[in-house]
Amino acid sequence: MPVVGMVGGGQLARMTHQAAIALGQSLRVLATGPDDGAALVAADVHFGEPTDLETLRRFAKGCDVVTFDHEQVPGEHIRALAAAGETVHPSADALHYAQDKRAMRERLAELGIPVPRWRSASTTADVGELAAGSSWPVVVKSVRGGYDGRGVWLVSNRDEAAARLAAAEAAGAELLVEEKLPLRRELAVQLARSPYGQVAVYPVVETVQADGICAEVLAPAPGLAEPEALEIQELAIRIATELDVVGMLAVELFDTTYGVMVNELAMRPHNSGHWTIEGARTSQFEQHLRAVLDYPLGDTRMTAPAVAMSNVLAPAERPGAQPLDERLHYLFAAEPDVKVHLYGKDPRPGRKIGHVTALGDDPGEVRARAARAAALLRDGRPA
Amino acid sequence: MPVVGMVGGGQLARMTHQAAIALGQSLRVLATGPDDGAALVAADVHFGEPTDLETLRRFAKGCDVVTFDHEQVPGEHIRALAAAGETVHPSADALHYAQDKRAMRERLAELGIPVPRWRSASTTADVGELAAGSSWPVVVKSVRGGYDGRGVWLVSNRDEAAARLAAAEAAGAELLVEEKLPLRRELAVQLARSPYGQVAVYPVVETVQADGICAEVLAPAPGLAEPEALEIQELAIRIATELDVVGMLAVELFDTTYGVMVNELAMRPHNSGHWTIEGARTSQFEQHLRAVLDYPLGDTRMTAPAVAMSNVLAPAERPGAQPLDERLHYLFAAEPDVKVHLYGKDPRPGRKIGHVTALGDDPGEVRARAARAAALLRDGRPA
Numbered sequence: 001m002p003v004v005g006m007v008g009g010g011q012l013a014r015m016t017h018q019a020a021i022a023l024g025q026s027l028r029v030l031a032t033g034p035d036d037g038a039a040l041v042a043a044d045v046h047f048g049e050p051t052d053l054e055t056l057r058r059f060a061k062g063c064d065v066v067t068f069d070h071e072q073v074p075g076e077h078i079r080a081l082a083a084a085g086e087t088v089h090p091s092a093d094a095l096h097y098a099q100d101k102r103a104m105r106e107r108l109a110e111l112g113i114p115v116p117r118w119r120s121a122s123t124t125a126d127v128g129e130l131a132a133g134s135s136w137p138v139v140v141k142s143v144r145g146g147y148d149g150r151g152v153w154l155v156s157n158r159d160e161a162a163a164r165l166a167a168a169e170a171a172g173a174e175l176l177v178e179e180k181l182p183l184r185r186e187l188a189v190q191l192a193r194s195p196y197g198q199v200a201v202y203p204v205v206e207t208v209q210a211d212g213i214c215a216e217v218l219a220p221a222p223g224l225a226e227p228e229a230l231e232i233q234e235l236a237i238r239i240a241t242e243l244d245v246v247g248m249l250a251v252e253l254f255d256t257t258y259g260v261m262v263n264e265l266a267m268r269p270h271n272s273g274h275w276t277i278e279g280a281r282t283s284q285f286e287q288h289l290r291a292v293l294d295y296p297l298g299d300t301r302m303t304a305p306a307v308a309m310s311n312v313l314a315p316a317e318r319p320g321a322q323p324l325d326e327r328l329h330y331l332f333a334a335e336p337d338v339k340v341h342l343y344g345k346d347p348r349p350g351r352k353i354g355h356v357t358a359l360g361d362d363p364g365e366v367r368a369r370a371a372r373a374a375a376l377l378r379d380g381r382p383a
Numbered sequence: 384m385p386v387v388g389m390v391g392g393g394q395l396a397r398m399t400h401q402a403a404i405a406l407g408q409s410l411r412v413l414a415t416g417p418d419d420g421a422a423l424v425a426a427d428v429h430f431g432e433p434t435d436l437e438t439l440r441r442f443a444k445g446c447d448v449v450t451f452d453h454e455q456v457p458g459e460h461i462r463a464l465a466a467a468g469e470t471v472h473p474s475a476d477a478l479h480y481a482q483d484k485r486a487m488r489e490r491l492a493e494l495g496i497p498v499p500r501w502r503s504a505s506t507t508a509d510v511g512e513l514a515a516g517s518s519w520p521v522v523v524k525s526v527r528g529g530y531d532g533r534g535v536w537l538v539s540n541r542d543e544a545a546a547r548l549a550a551a552e553a554a555g556a557e558l559l560v561e562e563k564l565p566l567r568r569e570l571a572v573q574l575a576r577s578p579y580g581q582v583a584v585y586p587v588v589e590t591v592q593a594d595g596i597c598a599e600v601l602a603p604a605p606g607l608a609e610p611e612a613l614e615i616q617e618l619a620i621r622i623a624t625e626l627d628v629v630g631m632l633a634v635e636l637f638d639t640t641y642g643v644m645v646n647e648l649a650m651r652p653h654n655s656g657h658w659t660i661e662g663a664r665t666s667q668f669e670q671h672l673r674a675v676l677d678y679p680l681g682d683t684r685m686t687a688p689a690v691a692m693s694n695v696l697a698p699a700e701r702p703g704a705q706p707l708d709e710r711l712h713y714l715f716a717a718e719p720d721v722k723v724h725l726y727g728k729d730p731r732p733g734r735k736i737g738h739v740t741a742l743g744d745d746p747g748e749v750r751a752r753a754a755r756a757a758a759l760l761r762d763g764r765p766a
Contacts, residue, residue: 001708001725017424018401024707024725024737026424041400041409041426281720281742295712299720303686303742324407325384329678337664337682342384342407354407359664359686 001025002293005059007050008069009036011343011352012269012285015277016069017042019285030059037343038069053077060086067247067292068268071099071145089195089246089292090267097243098267102143102176111242113235114261116254118178127161127177134179140164141178147171152212154180187221187253187260188272189232190284192291193240200287200297201237202280204229207252207272213352216371217309219275219302222363232260239265248273248288271311271352276300278339278357279307304359308367310374312354314347322380324353331356331376338373384408385676388442390433391452392419394726394735395652395668398660399452400425402668413442420726421452436460443469450630450675451651454482454528472578472629472675473650480626481650485526485559494625496618497644499637501561510544510560517562523547524561530554535595537563570604570636570643571655572615573667575674576623583670583680584620585663587612590635590655596735599754600692602658602685605746615643622648631656631671654694654735659683661722661740662690687742691750693757695737697730705763707736714739714759721756 001024006013009031017027017038030046031039039045048055050072057080060066065087078092090098097104105115117134120143121127131138140161142151148171155161155177168175186209191201206221207214220229236251239262250270252263273284282290282298290297315321322330324347328340335358342354356377358370384407389396392414400410400421413429414422422428431438433455440463443449448470461475473481480487488498500517503526504510514521523544525534531554538544538560551558569592574584589604590597603612619634622645633653635646656667665673665681673680698704705713707730711723718741725737739760741753 001727014404018404021397021401021424022722022724023711024723024727026727039426041404043422043424043426043428045426281722290715296715296719298715301720328406332673332679332681336679337684339405339664340407341405344384344407344409 002064003028003044003062004289004292005030005063005066006038006069007056007059007066007073009033009038009045010069011037011341011345012069013038014041014343015274015283015341016269016285016288019283019289023286023289025289028059028063030055035346037345040344051077053080056081057084060084060088063087065089065292067288068095070268071095071266075099091244091246094243094245095267098265100144101141101264102174104265105176107243108239108262111238113239114259116178116181116261116263118176121161121165121175121177124158124162124165127155127165128158130177130179137180139178139180140175142168143174143176147173150212181254181256181258181261184255184257185221186263187224187232187255188217188270189236189251189253190248190270190273190276191233191236191240191251192248192284192287192297193245194291194297195246195294197241198297199237199240200282200300201233202273202276202284202300203302204232205272205275213311213313214271215311216367217272217275218363218367219279219307219309228260235260235262247291248284271355274341274355275307275309275357277341279303279309279359305361306363306366307357307359308363308370309355309357310370311352312342312356312374312377314345314349314351314353315378316349324377327377327380330381331373334376335369335373338369340373340377385447386411386427386445387672387675388413388446388449389421389452390439390442390449390456392416392421392428393452394420394724394728395452396421397424397726398657398666398724399652399668399671402666402672406669406672408672411442411446413438418729420728423727434460436463439464440467443467443471446470448472448675450671451478453651454478454649458482474627474629477626477628478650481648483527484524484647485557487648488559490626491622491645494621496622497642499561499564499644499646501559504544504548504558504560507541507545507548510538510548511541513560513562520563522561522563523558525551526557526559530556533595564637564639564641564644567638567640568604569646570607570615570638571600571653572619572634572636573631573653573656573659574616574619574623574634575631575667575670575680576628577674577680578629578677580624581680582620582623583665583683584616585656585659585667585683586685587615588655588658596694596696597654598694599750600655600658601746601750602662602690602692611643618643618645630674631667654738657724657738658690658692658740660724662686662692662742688744689746689749690740690742691746691753692738692740693753694735695725695739695757695760697728697732697734697736698761699732707760710760710763713764714756717759718752718756721752723756723760 005028014037020027075092203220208216250266360366388411397420403410458475586603591599633649
């Protein structure tokens with residue numbers, strides 16, 4: 001059976017390995033250390049930095065295809081692997097649009113796909129100009145990845161903009177600025193595309209953020225009219241095809257009073273698709289493997305009328321807190337049909353350590369059940 | 384998180400590892416070699432013989448609980464581990480009834496649970512006596528495990544019985560003989576039981592054998608009346624409780640014109656429960672982990688009205704045959720919503736190398752789809 005190598009040893013690789021096992025495979029993982037979520041559970045683990053070309057070359061040897069659980073591999077390294085005859089999906093050219101927010105916004109704008117009003121932000125004047133055309137506050141984003149643990153900031157005036165620009169310069173990062181839109185909610189849609197060009201798209205979901213972190217995903221997006229859902233799915237297919245994406249593509253969207261706009265792209269399994277493990281006939285992890293191996297893609301239909309996923313964050317440390325294993329006991333006693341996924345990660349407060357998924361007929365009940373389960377797994381029994 | 388150690392590295396351990404990953408664990412596996420199905424995919428693999436006490440002692444060290452993917456560990460070794468303070472589920476006393484068919488039949492008969500008419504078979508006269516009370520042919524079984532690759536034989540007369548007894552004596556094996564019942568069909572039921580005594584039982588299924596090997600499992604058993612299903616579930620709960628089983632218990636049953644009788648017991652995840660991976664809210668593999676760890680058990684409800692599982696046997700070698708990976712392509716193209724589980728095993732002709740599961744509303748359609756998928760995965764495209 002083929003060997004898929006995934007660069008990155010986090011929870012996405014961990015859950016992809018679970019899917020690989022069913023397909024008769026064993027995922028090869030490039031992890032940075034033995035405590036990475038996937039390194040704890042996979043048999044075929046290499047260690048090294050994803051930014052080191054020699055490490056990547058060694059890792060790719062013997063893989064039928066190399067893919068990624070993050071966006072950190074430099075495009076020139078991916079090109080070097082491809083030039084050496086390795087099969088890499090997605091390609092450097094495609095992945096560029098998930099690595100570089102400026103390039104993504106430029107390309108989508110060229111394609112006539114709605115994105116928020118934005119511009120590059122090198123000076124306070126750039127930020128001020130964007131704000132003048134919309135209003136304060138504005139949203140400042142790092143063009144590539146993040147730094148200081150973040151990549152998005154709300155900026156309320158020119159002084160804050162100046163401070164943000166100075167911090168970026170110190171970190172060697174470039175910024176862009178965009179309008180803060182009047183959001184009705186956030187949406188996302190997943191699809192897979194194979195080298196052959198087959199596309200399989202999942203239902204559009206609603207993503208609910210808390211403190212800038214994805215907290216809940218509701219499938220299908222409650223109350224979304226079918227023509228609008230279809231339009232969003234077609235938009236995602238167009239992006240995948242125009243950008244020649246191979247593998248999973250997640251399109252994150254703003255649903256605004258001015259219509260739907262693209263916020264972010266990810267070319268890998270994505271948090272907004274974790275609900276598919278139990279909630280769709282084919283999980284995004286199996287689908288990613290099928291896509292990068294050019295297998296025919298799997299059925300994306302839902303397994304229940306309503307599915308809700310809630311992320312589980314590690315709690316703040318407090319005296320007398322129940323250990324995770326004990327909290328899991330409480331959760332299983334309280335909610336015997338909620339499905340749990342724990343990532344094996346060091347539970348630093350605020351870090352995503354797992355997620356829970358609930359299925360059922362009533363979207364409100366399902367959402368409440370998943371949220372209750374996530375809270376139990378975070379906090380344990382009421383104090 | 385706790386460490387569960389599973390003795391045996393076959394497909395049951397392989398699929399239990401998948402379930403362990405979701406629970407934040409990594410299954411520790413005792414395999415006999417690096418090509419064992421679970422050894423290919425698990426991070427924490429020990430090697431050694433399951434019949435060697437020192438190997439078992441080393442393996443158990445650092446495990447929170449030790450459990451099994453087969454019946455080969457001698458009871459005295461399990462007792463020695465328990466005496467040394469290791470937690471082992473199921474216990475030697477319980478597992479004895481899955482290892483020794485004579486002990487099982489005696490115990491179930493004591494409990495008033497229907498089993499086929501049987502007796503120990505040391506001499507041709509023993510076999511003849513059983514046959515005289517019923518009719519030829521009779522069924523001869525190895526009391527413990529099998530030999531020469533088998534454990535069950537149909538015996539049609541005294542001469543065949545004599546030959547069978549001679550072969551058993553040469554292999555150092557004991558036999559029993561039982562009546563060949565007029566079968567309507569075979570049924571099975573799975574349940575889990577925790578040390579706390581909680582029990583969770585799955586729907587009764589029909590198992591369809593071909594050439595003495597389980598070929599298909601249909602859930603729920605088609606046409607089984609609810610009172611009869613309930614009676615069988617209660618029978619299984621009674622067996623689990625009386626025998627103090629901890630973990631999964633599979634009860635295989637003959638549905639005969641004289642009523643339902645117990646055929647075999649297995650105290651581990653079992654082929655007749657593979658359908659639960661996608662077909663029930665909680666798979667038998669997750670449930671086994673929950674049971675041996677004394678977690679509250681998971682919901683056993685079905686995820687669809689009808690589920691069918693078909694085993695995939697390795698085909699006979701023939702010139703021009705498609706390799707497995709290519710057959711998988713064909714299957715995925717033909718049946719995008721059938722779920723595949725491949726075990727990573729050396730495909731010796733006739734060996735179980737995987738299974739497929741189909742879900743839907745109509746039992747007949749679901750069964751046909753699973754059978755078609757298994758045939759495609761065995762034979763590839765029509766010649």
